[in-house]
Amino acid sequence: MNPAPHPGEHASNDWLPPIFAGLFGAFLGLCLLKFGNPPVTEKWVEAPDGVWQFLLGYPWPIAWAYWLLALVGVFGMAVARRKSAAPRWLVALPVVWLVWQLLAVTQSADPTLTRLTLKHFAACVLCFYLGYFSLSRVQRVWPFWLGLVSGFLLVLAVGWEQQCGGLKETRDYFFREVYPHMTVVPPDYLKRMSSNRIFSTLLYPNVLAGALLLLLPATLAALWQLRELLTPAARWFLIGLVGIAGLACLYWSGSKGGWLLMLLLGLALLLRLPFSQRLKVVLITVILATGLAGFFLRHATFFKKGATSVSARFDYWRAAVQTARDKPLLGTGPGTFGMAYEKIKRPESEMARLVHNDYLEQACDSGLVGALAYGVFIAGALALTFPRPGRAPTTQPEDWLTFAVWLGVLGWSLQGFIEFGLYIPALAWPAFTFLGWLLGRRQSRQA
DSSP, X not given: OOOOOOTTOOOTTOSHHHHHHHHHHHHHHHHHHHOOSOGGGGGGOOOOOSHHHHHTTOOOOHHHHHHHHHHHXXXXXXXXXXXOOSOHHHHHHHHHHHHHHHHHGGGOSOHHHHHHHHHHHHHHXXXXXXXXXXXXXXXXXXXXXXHHHHHHHHHHHHHHHIIIIIHHHHHHHIIIIIGGGOSSOOHHHHHHHTSSSOOTTSSSHHHHHHHHHHHHHHHXXXXXXXXXXXXXXXXXXXXXXXXXXHHHHHHHHTOHHHHHHHHHHHHHHHHHSSOOHHHHHHXXXXXXXXXXXXXXXXXXXXXXXTOHHHHHHHHHHHHHHHHHHHSTTTTTOTTOHHHHHHHHOOTTSOOOSSOSOHHHHHHHHHHHHHHHHHHHHHXXXXXXXXXXXXXXXXXXXXXXXXXXXXXXXXXXXXXTTTSOGGGOHHHHHHHHHHHHHHHHHHHHHHO
């Protein structure tokens, strides 16, 4: 986690960069615990009442996150290097995307939802630039990973607690003591409380799966970097423990897309390892067969019932395409898919506020230009920051962390085709930070 200095980075005895890195990592770790709801559901999130609600499993209003991010931004500006070596068009794309979202406000079907969504998008863009101009310039980044990994490990712990009886106890208490006295019940919360699928501190099980895709590879790689603190045997034990805990949470979440995407990331990692091609073919065959068999066995009942959630997604996507076709320039306004969907949805379909596809949501909410700017930014950043095989992890150990972070962002971006990770602060803010860090890291290495 502490690679050799790069040209132009801060001196190792400078106290400000580690403080910024620590604050930034702690903030993103806190997001995993307290800001796992999309901005469009903000009206159902109330400030915690009392110390226990403040500390334990209650989400915080997202407005609190903006103040905290602003504080992190002040420190980030103090350590930033304004000079950019990356392609200017790619560095500028997040601003282009955000400006187009602002233009789409003029056509918004619900200004309140659009305003809440725009604040979140602005925070995404800020996280990207903090990652690119500030975090990638910090020589010793272990304080960043300490805060972020700590938050992620707590997410895993809560997931295990739910599976081991905590979810049932919470559900029983909710329906016995809370539900009868509620005047307004958030639909998503009621749905997840009625299910046995764990969701930890996040909105619902598939969002937990998104967090695992994004952060489990980087967490395992960060733990491997603890050479000065742990022996190889201790590191392998810790990595195995966290890896099993993460995969178990993914299994208990019941996320079908998350399972398949994690299988894909595992195969990508396997191809990176320095094995013979013959051994890789054997391992890939075994892993594919085992993973797919486990998938179909785990979800056999789901397919027997007709894969209703898949059918629902197709209806969301159909509605998003229709809305984008009707309003191709500026859409209906950021965060307003639910308003358009309510008018054109099929009678048998379940109501949804988000498309369950980030790229289609961009097209229907902000038009084709907004969708193009977002899609090109994600694809361009991933393509440009891909750790080339010539810089093998076996010869440069810190590249394991770089590759793992890239792999996690790839998983998050692919899940965006079937979910709405862009609209979850706990996922989008770390993902945009990672993209900035990867891009800045790549340019620093080439300097």
